[in-house]
Amino acid sequence: MMVRSLALFVHIFGMLVLFGGLGLEWLSFRNLRRSTTHEQAHPWVSVFAELPRVIGIAVGLILVSGIYLAVREGA
Numbered sequence: 027m028m029v030r031s032l033a034l035f036v037h038i039f040g041m042l043v044l045f046g047g048l049g050l051e052w053l054s055f056r057n058l059r060r061s062t063t064h065e066q067a068h069p070w071v072s073v074f075a076e077l078p079r080v081i082g083i084a085v086g087l088i089l090v091s092g093i094y095l096a097v098r099e100g101a
Contacts, residue, residue: 040087
């Protein structure tokens with residue numbers, strides 16, 4: 027029962043990280059469009075550059091824990 031609870035927590039945590047990453051992506055695109063100088067755009071480009079790693083980890087957590095939960099429940 028403890029492993030199932032941990033897998034469910036990891037699954038929900040992965041979803042929260044994924045939605046947070048998508049929100050940061052939207053925010054960085056919005057601020058990049060509003061930037062008029064290189065100095066204004068640089069912080070948002072660096073945020074945007076880190077997003078694939080964060081979103082990839084989140085998707086991995088979601089898949090691994092989701093597959094475990096599906097197999098455990100017999101789906």
